[in-house]
Amino acid sequence: MSGEVWVYSESEAVASEVATAADDVAKGASAHVRMVDISSLRPTTRGSGARLLLKGPPSPEVSPAVAAEALARAARELAPLAILLGATRDGREAASRLAAKLGVGCMAEVAGLASDGQGMTGERDVFAGKVVAKVRCRFPAVATVKVGAYPRAVAQPADAQEKDVGPIPDQTKTLGREKKQAGSVDLRSAKVIVSAGRGVKKKEDLAILAELATAMRGALGCSRPLSSDLGWLPEEHHIGLTGVTVKPDLYLAVGISGQLQHVAGMKDSKIVASINTDKDAPIFQASDYGIVGDLYQVVPALRRALAARR
Amino acid sequence: MAGLDIGYLAAYAISLASVVVVAFVTLSLARKWSISLGPGRVAGLGRDEARRLRTGDAVFLMHLSIALGVGVTIVDAVIAPAMAGVPLLLDLFRAASVPLIVGLVVAFGWRVQRYYQSRRVGRGLGVPGGFASASTALQLVLMAAIALTTSELVLLWVPTLGWADLILDAVRNALVAAYYARPSVNLIAKFDRPLNSVSTPFNLADVIAGKTDPGAIRAGVGKVSEFSPDQSLSFDSCVEIGACEASCPATAAGRPLSPRVLVRKLSLLSRADGGGSDVLTSVGEDELWSCTSCGACVASCPVSVKHLDLIYDLRRELVSKGRLDREKSAMLANLAQSQNPYGFKNAARASWAEGMDVDTLQSNPKTEYLYWVGCVSSFDQRAQRVARALSKILKHAGVSFAILGAEEMCVGDPARRLGEEGRYQELVLQNIEKLNSYGVKKILATCPHCFNALKNEYPQFGGKFEVVYHTQLISDLIREGKVSVPPDKVQRISVTLHDACYASRYNNIFEPPREMLEASVDDVREMGRRKEKTFCCGAGGSNYWFKVPQQKSIAGIRAEEAAGTGAKTIATECPFCLSMLDDATKVSGSGMDVRDVAEIVAECI
Numbered sequence: 001m002s003g004e005v006w007v008y009s010e011s012e013a014v015a016s017e018v019a020t021a022a023d024d025v026a027k028g029a030s031a032h033v034r035m036v037d038i039s040s041l042r043p044t045t046r047g048s049g050a051r052l053l054l055k056g057p058p059s060p061e062v063s064p065a066v067a068a069e070a071l072a073r074a075a076r077e078l079a080p081l082a083i084l085l086g087a088t089r090d091g092r093e094a095a096s097r098l099a100a101k102l103g104v105g106c107m108a109e110v111a112g113l114a115s116d117g118q119g120m121t122g123e124r125d126v127f128a129g130k131v132v133a134k135v136r137c138r139f140p141a142v143a144t145v146k147v148g149a150y151p152r153a154v155a156q157p158a159d160a161q162e163k164d165v166g167p168i169p170d171q172t173k174t175l176g177r178e179k180k181q182a183g184s185v186d187l188r189s190a191k192v193i194v195s196a197g198r199g200v201k202k203k204e205d206l207a208i209l210a211e212l213a214t215a216m217r218g219a220l221g222c223s224r225p226l227s228s229d230l231g232w233l234p235e236e237h238h239i240g241l242t243g244v245t246v247k248p249d250l251y252l253a254v255g256i257s258g259q260l261q262h263v264a265g266m267k268d269s270k271i272v273a274s275i276n277t278d279k280d281a282p283i284f285q286a287s288d289y290g291i292v293g294d295l296y297q298v299v300p301a302l303r304r305a306l307a308a309r310r
Numbered sequence: 311m312a313g314l315d316i317g318y319l320a321a322y323a324i325s326l327a328s329v330v331v332v333a334f335v336t337l338s339l340a341r342k343w344s345i346s347l348g349p350g351r352v353a354g355l356g357r358d359e360a361r362r363l364r365t366g367d368a369v370f371l372m373h374l375s376i377a378l379g380v381g382v383t384i385v386d387a388v389i390a391p392a393m394a395g396v397p398l399l400l401d402l403f404r405a406a407s408v409p410l411i412v413g414l415v416v417a418f419g420w421r422v423q424r425y426y427q428s429r430r431v432g433r434g435l436g437v438p439g440g441f442a443s444a445s446t447a448l449q450l451v452l453m454a455a456i457a458l459t460t461s462e463l464v465l466l467w468v469p470t471l472g473w474a475d476l477i478l479d480a481v482r483n484a485l486v487a488a489y490y491a492r493p494s495v496n497l498i499a500k501f502d503r504p505l506n507s508v509s510t511p512f513n514l515a516d517v518i519a520g521k522t523d524p525g526a527i528r529a530g531v532g533k534v535s536e537f538s539p540d541q542s543l544s545f546d547s548c549v550e551i552g553a554c555e556a557s558c559p560a561t562a563a564g565r566p567l568s569p570r571v572l573v574r575k576l577s578l579l580s581r582a583d584g585g586g587s588d589v590l591t592s593v594g595e596d597e598l599w600s601c602t603s604c605g606a607c608v609a610s611c612p613v614s615v616k617h618l619d620l621i622y623d624l625r626r627e628l629v630s631k632g633r634l635d636r637e638k639s640a641m642l643a644n645l646a647q648s649q650n651p652y653g654f655k656n657a658a659r660a661s662w663a664e665g666m667d668v669d670t671l672q673s674n675p676k677t678e679y680l681y682w683v684g685c686v687s688s689f690d691q692r693a694q695r696v697a698r699a700l701s702k703i704l705k706h707a708g709v710s711f712a713i714l715g716a717e718e719m720c721v722g723d724p725a726r727r728l729g730e731e732g733r734y735q736e737l738v739l740q741n742i743e744k745l746n747s748y749g750v751k752k753i754l755a756t757c758p759h760c761f762n763a764l765k766n767e768y769p770q771f772g773g774k775f776e777v778v779y780h781t782q783l784i785s786d787l788i789r790e791g792k793v794s795v796p797p798d799k800v801q802r803i804s805v806t807l808h809d810a811c812y813a814s815r816y817n818n819i820f821e822p823p824r825e826m827l828e829a830s831v832d833d834v835r836e837m838g839r840r841k842e843k844t845f846c847c848g849a850g851g852s853n854y855w856f857k858v859p860q861q862k863s864i865a866g867i868r869a870e871e872a873a874g875t876g877a878k879t880i881a882t883e884c885p886f887c888l889s890m891l892d893d894a895t896k897v898s899g900s901g902m903d904v905r906d907v908a909e910i911v912a913e914c915i
């Protein structure tokens with residue numbers, strides 16, 4: 001059976017990753033990949049295969065709901081085997097809407113895609129990445145591809161086909177955009193977090209930890225008392241049960257005792273290291289590495305060591 | 311002779327007519343809701359009122375004065391012709407009027423004070439102008455009813471004013487028929503419904519068995535018109551007494567919730583457009599999340615409004631609409647994936663018992679008690695010490711017990727209080743299956759949330775066990791002499807007990823923790839708000855797992871009250887209270903020590 005595997009993402013970079021995944025699906029199903037774009041101002045140039053430009057929806061903003069409707073209208077007519085989207089925020093929403101509109105299966109956040117002509121299989125992380133589930137979906141199908149799981153496809157000149165799907169009113173309206181306050185952090189995406197606890201004596205002393213965080217290309221977090229009770233840092237820095245849950249590659253807890261409510265928010269970090277004067281502090285039980293010592297000596301020493309390595 | 315005076319007869323007829331109107335309205339409301347006003351029910355109410363009388367609750371006494379004041383003046387109006395002939399009767403009425411007048415004057419004062427408070431709360435919450443004026447109107451009408459009743463009682467003492475008296479009477483009775491009949495009927499319907507009963511929108515076991523169509527399940531209420539008749543009777547009975555608002559920890563902490571405002575909003579909404587509009591446009595999400603389910607509102611309401619019934623259904627709506635922030639959905643995801651709200655591995659549950667030689671049911675299924683440890687005492691290092699203290703006491707007294715260890719799961723309470731009934735019942739069914747597979751008969755709990763669920767909620771799902779709270783068992787052991795504290799081991803410390811809502815208000819356990827303290831420390835002090843009037847620590851109603859905008863912390867308010875007794879130690883009986891108050895004393899820097907009553911006793915043996 002021959003058909004098409006469509007690729008769509010609102011982000012061009014993600015679309016080129018999804019295109020690589022689509023190649024794997026197309027191979028097994030002897031299908032062709034087609035890059036889909038919707039009333040775009042930034043035509044997709046990346047990715048292998050042909051292009052399809054869907055005209056009709058209002059430009060330039062294509063909301064997930066509009067994208068799903070446009071794709072659904074085109075798919076009903078052109079009957080692709082599969083439609084792959086990027087597992088971005090918008091992509092997830094568009095995919096679930098699209099699958100529901102078409103009444104077909106949807107695989108969420110998959111990687112390792114393959115196909116046997118009848119359907120496709122993929123792998124998805126479940127239980128916070130502790131288990132990999134193998135999932136299968138019969139064609140026609142929709143899937144979102146895990147971001148970062150595939151290399152970007154090389155750009156190729158492509159033949160573009162246009163299709164008018166008719167006007168699609170957008171139910172949502174953007175009322176305005178506000179910039180986040182300066183100094184705001186996104187701890188959830190930080191690879192390294194240096195986290196400060198009540199072991200820090202004065203607000204001014206946070207500066208040495210902020211410097212350390214910068215030197216390690218990381219972000220500064222804290223235990224709850226520092227933000228909620230002392231107000232030294234904004235609320236969004238506070239990690240734990242009632243704050244942010246983080247999973248960085250390296251979590252450095254400085255002067256944090258490691259109460260359960262804090263640990264609940266960082267226990268899934270890849271590596272946890274801690275600095276504490278109290279050798280019995282519970283944080284050491286949650287740590288891979290621990291330094292029993294005064295943060296006012298250890299942190300400057302770490303800074304010097306880092307500087308020496310550059 | 312007055313009795314034949316045509317004017318007098320007419321006046322009497324009008325007076326009687328107004329009494330008949332009151333009776334008619336009350337009876338027809340009762341019939342509308344199929345509520346029995348039979349002698350059994352009324353006698354039951356009488357007994358319950360007598361019980362509340364003994365608690366000496368001021369708001370209750372005021373309301374009893376209003377009810378009796380109205381009753382006495384109605385009887386007076388009916389038997390007025392006989393009064394003239396029997397001076398003794400008049401003396402009797404006059405004697406009865408004195409305490410009632412005092413009660414009514416106090417009630418009037420309370421209402422004036424609440425009126426100012428309600429304005430302040432309303433401004434804090436930013437209630438719309440329409441709501442504020444409706445609220446003011448209702449409060450003024452009821453102040454008028456109280457004033458009229460008071461003056462009628464006073465008039466027993468002065469020579470009759472004839473027509474003026476009659477007009478007072480008729481106006482007052484019209485107000486009673488319009489405003490008091492509904493709350494009275496609500497009171498008669500619900501005075502004996504326990505605080506710990508929670509509505510169950512569906513039964514998961516029936517759904518699994520195919521007896522209930524999953525498509526027909528509706529958990530939550532999106533429009534006021536979807537509330538059950540019983541619930542609408544509840545919110546329509548509110549006469550803005552304000553006892554709920556005065557006792558609510560969420561209101562006290564400046565959170566965006568007042569139980570009075572919430573209930574009245576629902577009532578006004580139901581009248582505004584037949585209750586067809588979306589409740590969640592008038593009731594805020596944080597308003598609903600602010601509630602700690604402490605039950606102070608329900609327990610203090612003189613007319614038995616069940617605020618929590620309404621709040622749970624609205625939370626269920628938020629859950630079914632997915633209106634959950636990251637913390638709440640993370641907690642629910644943890645319950646689904648790890649069967650505990652923290653997201654830790656259950657394999658580590660028994661780590662507190664290492665080196666203590668505590669059996670698991672697997673190794674020893676023949677023990678008398680299953681000790682249900684609960685998630686907090688399983689994972690929280692501070693609360694683990696409570697589990698160790700309890701084990702020490704039980705071993706000392708020779709009580710045979712075992713734990714489930716890695717097989718224990720969350721009891722489900724955090725899911726149910728959040729409004730996730732499905733996940734709650736999933737946990738309940740799994741737990742009951744496990745407990746039955748071991749043939750468990752008696753369960754011992756140190757967490758009042760576990761205790762309450764196991765004791766009062768599990769039976770409905772087929773889990774029938776004898777459930778004991780640790781303070782009950784330990785105080786029994788002390789009384790039986792199986793645990794005794796030698797005089798030289800009595801601790802020379804000053805302690806004040808913080809009653810946990812779910813142990814005290816929900817389950818009437820007041821004396822056991824006090825007996826434990828009496829036996830083990832030499833200076834026990836009481837806080838003003840104690841026993842069934844205890845003030846929440848702020849963790850209940852799933853509030854432990856998320857944060858709500860507030861001006862003060864609830865735990866901070868309570869820790870301050872505890873410090874006010876001059877005691878150096880706060881004794882708790884719940885691992886959540888322990889954690890909240892421990893944190894609050896650290897934040898305030900009061901230096902107070904916070905310990906579970908079991909730890910205090912264990913230190914003495």
Ligand SMILES: Cc1cc2nc3c(=O)[nH]c(=O)nc-3n(C[C@H](O)[C@H](O)[C@H](O)COP(=O)(O)OP(=O)(O)OC[C@H]3O[C@@H](n4cnc5c(N)ncnc54)[C@H](O)[C@@H]3O)c2cc1C
Pocket residue numbers: 196197198199200222223224225226238239240241242243254255256257258259260261262265275276277278281293294295296854855889890893
């Ligand atoms: C319902 C609830 C929810 C909560 N949620 C959260 C949450 O989400 N996140 C959170 O973090 N907390 C939370 N908490 C608070 C939590 O219980 C702890 O109180 C808090 O995490 C402790 O913060 P800390 O470790 O910074 O302070 P502390 O416990 O006071 O610890 C300070 C540590 O610093 C060490 N130290 C002191 N001086 C030095 C030095 N010179 N060098 C090195 N080390 C030093 C000490 O040995 C100590 O271990 C919550 C509490 C409750 C009750």
Ligand code: SF4
Pocket residue numbers: 554557558559560561568569600601602603604605606607608617618
């Ligand atoms: S249960 Fe407690 S917190 Fe909730 S509304 Fe009632 S008094 Fe307030």
